[in-house]
Amino acid sequence: MMTDLDEEQDAYPDDLYDMYSSSRRSQGQRSRSQANRVTYIEEGEDDYPDxxxxxxxxxxxxxxxxxxxxxxxxxxxxxxxxxxxxxRPPPQEQPQVRKIRVKVHADDTRYVMVGTAIEFRDFVDQIRIKFGLRTNFKVKIKDEGDMITMSDQDDLDMAVQASKAAAKRSREEMGKMEVWVQVV
Structure with missing residues (x-):
């Protein structure tokens, strides 16, 4: 036995379907059999490649x-x-490292600017002039925690190359080096 409430609930889905239906029929003209009709899609070749x-x-x-x-x-x-x-943004050009700022520790700490192609004798003379040293001294550099005495051009070249490589990695135009002066 169907009550008015059951009929009203049963009719609601059809009305809702009719409201969103793409057909141009009015709600009253839509038959119950058309609302329950199921449309099947034929299976066959699809439009997609393998x-x-x-x-x-x-x-x-x-x-x-x-x-x-x-x-x-x-x-x-x-x-x-x-x-x-x-x-991608265009690759940045590696800066040319042409100068090295050397932090020199003696009685006090001062900077000395040198070129990357400096000779060992010129390097020692710049430190001597900067600090006003008249006596002999040793230049030491820290390498992996050890203090290494810089005694010739090869030692200076290795230190310059290391500071240039560090400057290139951090994309800086100026290398940095730190040395200690020990008066003998």
Whole structure:
């Protein structure tokens, strides 16, 4: 036995369906059999190529902000190398390290600026002039926690190369070195 409430609830889904239906019929003209009709899609050949082709294709994800706020529904195969190259900022040129700021510790601490092609004798003379030293002294540099005496051009060249490499890694135009002066 159906009550008025049951009939009202049973009619509601049809009315709701009719309201969103794409047909132009009015609500009253829609028959119950048409509302319950099920439409089947025939199975057959699909419009897509083999799955292997789709698996090998590369697709580019598009940003919704670039397309004016609306996401694009189109995906197209892209050459991944070309698209990533176009989005990267141009590579920054490595700065040329031509000067080295040497922090020299003696009675006090001072800076001495030297070129990367400095001779050992000129390096020692700059320190002598900067500190006003008239006696003999040794120049020491810290390497892996040990104090190493810098005694010739080879030692200075290794220290200059290390400071140039550190400056290039941090993309600076000036190298930094730290030495200690020990009066003999």
């Amino acid at each position: 799955d292997d082709v789709l698996d090998d294709a590369e697709f580019e994800m598009l940003n919704a902000r670039r397309s004016g706020g609306r996401p694009s529904a189109q995906c197209s195969p892209v050459d991944n190398r070309a698209s990533s190259r176009s989005r």
